Amino acid sequence: MKRFEAGAAAPALDEIREVPTLCPYCGVGCALAYGVDRAGTIHYARGRDGASNAGRLCVKGRYGFDYTSHPQRLTRPLVRRDAAYPRGPLSAFSRPGASGPRKPGGIVDYAEVLPHFREASWAEALDRVAAGLAGVRDRHGADAVAGFGSAKGSNEEAYLFQKFIRAVIGTNNVDHCTRLCHASSVYALMEGIGSGAVTNVVRDVENAEVAVIAGCNPTANHPVAATFIKQAAAAGTKLLAVNVRRPGLADYAQQYCQIRPGTDVAFYNAVMHVLIDEGLHDRAFVAERTEGFEALRAVVARYSPEAVAGITGVPADEIAGFARTLGRARSAMFFWGMGISQHVFGTDNARCLIALALLTGNIGRPGTGLHPLRGQNNVQGASDAGLIPMYYPGYQKVADATVRARFEGLWGVPLSPEPGLTTAEITHAALEGRIRALYCMGENPFLSDPDVNRVRESLSSLEFLAVQDIFLTETAEFADVVLPASSFMEKRGSYTNTDRRVQLGRPVREPPGEAREDWRIIAALARRLGHDWDYADEAAIFDELVAAAPLYANLSHERLGDNGRWYPCPSPESDGERLLFTERFPIGRGRFVPAELGEAPDLPDAEYPLVLNTGRQLEHWHTGVMT
Known part of the structure; x- marks a missing residue:
């Protein structure tokens, strides 16, 4: 970002060209345009009407572009x-033994x-x-x-x-870094439905009667996606939030369940216990499109709300209420993030959410689906690319x-x-x-x-x-x-966002020096x-x-053009598929994979009584180099 002296004249608008490209931060993949002068200086970012952001940008996308012109960029080998x-x-x-903050600037x-x-x-x-x-x-x-x-x-x-x-x-x-974030989700998804990507797009939440927000904090991690979830809540979608610490969307939720760290499996098994016990599961979907139901039923039978209330810290009546709201909904989406997958039991946590979606028949229709919110701008694409x-x-x-x-x-x-x-x-x-x-x-x-x-x-x-x-x-x-x-x-290249939308990033300036x-x-x-x-x-x-x-x-x-396309893309003329698995899964039937509550290897004790939990801040990005 160029630094202007007081009284200095700004460049004339006719000297600035707009380059359509993408935001380089999170997995939402917002479409934007940078205003660039002839010297390659970026003067502003403007949200474009992309499929994932509808012209919206968060604070990082709108202002976090000056790192590219930082004087400490590497320019020679x-x-x-x-x-x-x-x-x-x-x-x-x-x-070894170092402590205290780094030098200001994040590098x-x-x-x-x-x-x-x-x-x-x-x-x-x-x-x-x-x-x-x-x-x-x-x-x-x-x-x-x-x-x-x-x-x-x-x-x-x-x-x-x-x-x-x-x-x-x-x-x-x-x-790459997916190993430390959503690799567990991909494994569980491949195992349960035969596909490692989301089954529907974020904005489909506007068609959902219920949205489960599990182990994620979109207001900080995926701010533009959070605006669509808030908008849906304002229009009547019931948000059910589950987390070990209060997420921003809890303010918009019908119910927020604060579980103890490491007890996700117990909580979701108890929810499934209620769904089956009270006949709130989708019997037709389970019979026609899934396998392994009896094994799941046998496991969750041992996880009554009363049995797990003391484990999770969530009262039995709240667990039952959560299950009833979900089970009576005509459509429900499941969003999750690092609180589910960046976890010693991440694969089991994801298995539980997949089982919940299968049990309630909430895959393959508008307003239904599984959506692990991808963290980096191309963690989905990097995984797709092998x-x-x-x-x-x-x-x-x-x-x-x-x-x-x-x-x-x-x-x-x-x-x-x-x-x-x-x-x-x-x-x-x-x-x-x-x-x-x-x-x-x-x-x-x-x-x-x-x-x-x-x-x-x-x-x-x-x-x-x-x-x-x-x-x-x-x-x-x-x-x-x-x-x-x-x-x-x-540089020029394609990036795949959390919605499976493949979009083109375009160069705004030349690399510095010999980079x-x-x-x-x-x-x-x-x-x-x-x-x-x-x-x-x-x-x-x-x-x-x-x-x-x-x-x-x-x-x-x-074919990607200025706006990109979703994959799978059934024909060269298609915009791609927003909603997947309307009739069958890649593996035929969806699989219930039961999970048992495990014991984490490191639990609080007298010597170390606290639990350290990681998370993002709205204004910053990961190790700090970009922000």
């Missing part, structure tokens, strides 16, 4: 100086860290990264290398990154020989049959010496992954680390080579390692993604 070895943290903040102290690196040419930097990754692979095997991709990158970048790790390096050790260790693009299993043969034909190389390691497993494996090289693109695991002491030791133990980012991050303090990447505003688009960096590394990757542009990469992932069929950059 950096190589670690010999004196900075052995590898370890370079700032006081990142060293590391450059004066402290930058002297430990020297600038290098792109040729030298790329040669070093290629040699570092290939050297570890050749000495220790492909499975000694891993990659952390980014939910902030485009679909094209996610696709190319996972292809690089799989087809060039030869391992499935590739993952940036996960057990699936190729389109959620096709790497362990399936037929699927693997298809991708070997598409990519022209033999592929590993073994599912890879997750982000948490990669950091553990590094400590054990099984992972020796890491390529990290647009992720800051030192600050965002759990157990900072373990992550510090893991990064320090690597033989080689390449970091590709727009700022010098805490993770970059451990790097051998740092590659300067382009920000969201400096490059991520896809060009990945392709250059592949060429150095003997692979003829010569993509003409981002559209060509997207076309290959569509060929690899049938769920993106009939999409292309040209």
Whole structure:
């Protein structure tokens, strides 16, 4: 954002052009336009009439764009100086025993860290990264290398990154931040209905008689989505909120149940107990479109409201009232977030919500559906594109020989049959010496992954680390080579929001200095390692993604246009499907998967009597680099 001096003349309006693009923050995927002058300075953001936001923006989307012109953007490749070895943290903040706030601005102290690196040419930097990754692979095997991709990158970048790790390096050790957020939801959804994405869009809440808001705080996390939920509540939709701490939407809810941390399964099993006991479940839907009901009935029979009231902290009559409101509704939507999935029992929590939707017949009709609110602007797309260790693009299993043969034909190389390691497993494996090289693109695991002491030791133990980012991050303090990447505003690409809507982001300005688009960096590394990757542009990469992932069929950059399309898209002319599974599920019948209440490994005790709960603030974003 340009800083104006008092009395300085603002540029004439005819010198400012508007570039239609997207918001780079949360998974709502708001359509907006940036007002940009000839020098590439962004003067304002204006909401466009997109399918997901109808012209609305939150405070981050409207004002949070100045990070791209921050003076501490990386502009040239950096190589670690010999004196900075052995590898370890370079700032006081990142060293063991550090406490207190970081330097204002949300990024590391450059004066402290930058002297430990020297600038290098792109040729030298790329040669070093290629040699570092290939050297570890050749000495220790492909499975000694891993990659952390980014939910902030485009679909094209996610696709190319996972292809690089799989087809060039030869391992499935590739993952991104979905592992720490909605991976548990995806697993439960694939298991229960055969699809890892939402079944209907946020704005369908206007057709719902009831909306369950479980383990999420949309007013802070998905502010524009929250406006549509509030609007629905004002028009008569009954909100039922369940959380361990009071969410903003509780002010608009007919009922708010504050459960004790870790007791989600007990609460939802008790709700299902009442639904079945009082005959409020949809018998026809259960009989015609589901399987496993008797097993579910047997489990939830032990979870009466009276039995779980003392466990959850919610009185039995309130649990029963919640169930009756839900069971008597003609249509209900289920929204959930990190309170359900970023959890030691996240998969079981999601299984319970899926079971509730199946039990009440609330999938496949207007105003009904399952909607795990995706956190990052492209965490849905990155997962769709295969940036996960057990699936190729389109959620096709790497362990399936037929699927693997298809991708070997598409990519022209033999592929590993073994599912890879997750982000948490990669950091553990590094400590054990099984992972020796890491390529990290647009992720800051030192600050965002759990157990900072373990992550510090893991990064320090690597033989080689390449970091590709727009700022010098805490993770970059451990790097051998740092590659300067382009920000969201400096590249073209597609992004898939929480509604399954695939939309185009467009460049607003040129990358600063010698910074490059991520896809060009990945392709250059592949060429150095003997692979003829010569993509003409981002559209060509997207076309290959569509060929690899049938769920993106009939999409292309040209067809996405200014407003995007939902997937699945049944024909080139279609706008895509807002509502899924009106007649059947991808696995045929929906599956009830019963869950039992487990005991968390870490519970409050006399020595540690408090529970730490994470969450976002409306005005800020994650590790603070963007805000």
